[in-house]
Amino acid sequence: MAKAKQITVWVESTPGQLAKIAKALGDAKVNITAFTAYGTGGESPIRLQVTSPATAKRVLQGLGLRITEEEVLRVTLADKPGILAEVASRLGKAGINVDYAFGSVAKGAKKADVVLAASDLAGAAKALRGL
DSSP: OOOEEEEEEESSSTTTHHHHHHHHHHHTOOOOOEEOOOOOEEEEEEEEEOOHHHHHHHHHHHHTTTEEEEEEEEEEEEOOOHHHHHHHHHHHOOOOOOOEEEEETTTSSSEEEEEEEEEEHHHHHHHHHTO
């Protein structure tokens, strides 16, 4: 479990935005290791974890895009029923609010990576120790 830098790119919710961002990062040899994108109408967030946040930020700002940076918690968990309930229960008992989270498991994998934005990252890391 580790804190991770995350870049949020704020774009108009129109076709092609994700492609433009992914191509620019790929051309700059920056790998996207996690992302979530959703339209909210108007300006929408594309949240990215990448292999080189400084390069990604420079490349995306060069496209004229608005960028923000956040710290999030990236947790690797066993892929088993009830693990998300355990995570949520520990955070709730510690009084930590989850602002948003996303994750995925490849078919047949035994581990899942989950990204958490929380009201207290240090407290969340402490609460989830040992999972």
